[in-house]
Amino acid sequence: MTTRTILAAAALALVPALASAECGWEKRINANTCGEGxxxxxxxxxxxxxxxS
Incomplete structure (x- = not known):
């Protein structure tokens, strides 16, 4: 295998991991997290x- 092939395979393997990790970085608020009242x-x-009123 060439170096280019190895780097391409590594990049393709990391893309889904980086995309799923982004979801947890920002705090998401919805109606279920609001307090009483x-x-x-x-x-x-x-x-x-x-x-x-």
Missing amino acids: QTFDTATGTCVDQST
């Missing part, structure tokens, strides 16, 4: 207090 605001991507 809060709701998820999709516009801002955060939990906000529910209005009592």
